[in-house]
Amino acid sequence: MSQTVSCDTPIRVRYAETDRMGLLHHATYFVYFEIGRTELLRERGITYREVEDAGHFLVIIDIGCKFKKPALYDDLLTLRTTVTRVTHVKIVHSYQLFRDGELLAEGHSTLACVDRDGKPQGLPEMLK
Numbered sequence: 001m002s003q004t005v006s007c008d009t010p011i012r013v014r015y016a017e018t019d020r021m022g023l024l025h026h027a028t029y030f031v032y033f034e035i036g037r038t039e040l041l042r043e044r045g046i047t048y049r050e051v052e053d054a055g056h057f058l059v060i061i062d063i064g065c066k067f068k069k070p071a072l073y074d075d076l077l078t079l080r081t082t083v084t085r086v087t088h089v090k091i092v093h094s095y096q097l098f099r100d101g102e103l104l105a106e107g108h109s110t111l112a113c114v115d116r117d118g119k120p121q122g123l124p125e126m127l128k
Contacts, residue, residue: 006082009039013075024071030063033095033107036081040093046126056124058091058111065095065107075099086128089113089120 017028038048051058071077078098085092095107115121 006080007036007040007043009036009079009081011035011077011079013071013073013077015073018073022073024073024075026065026067029065029067029097029105029107032077032079032097033063033065033081033093033109036079036095037093037109037111040081040083051124051127054124054126055116056121056127057114057116057118059114059118060109061090061112062110063108065105067105069099069102069104071097071099071104077104084108086123088122091123091127 011032013024017024017031019025041048041051048058076099080096080098082094082096083091084094089112091111091113093109093111095105095109096103097105097107113121113123113127
């Protein structure tokens, strides 16, 4: 990606995203990662809709998260999303989730570009 390769996104933990102990549910971290990827594209003037309308679909082929400290209901978090690698067909992102500058979780994902039939295809120029 030749333009913005990192962005910070503020996210407030909503009640529906927590478990009975008031902690951010582990599955929600992956939803937040998608928010980060979407906002990173948006900062570059691109939307996922435009990418998909052009016949390019980004599918997750690898994702993970290391939890360090819990996020709590009503916390205001900052998600840093960074493009760490781009190949002919893949984009690798890293994620860092902070509360008041304290690192709560680190994650990663690898997305592959496929066509409407699910066959791998090269990344379009708009994503390089």
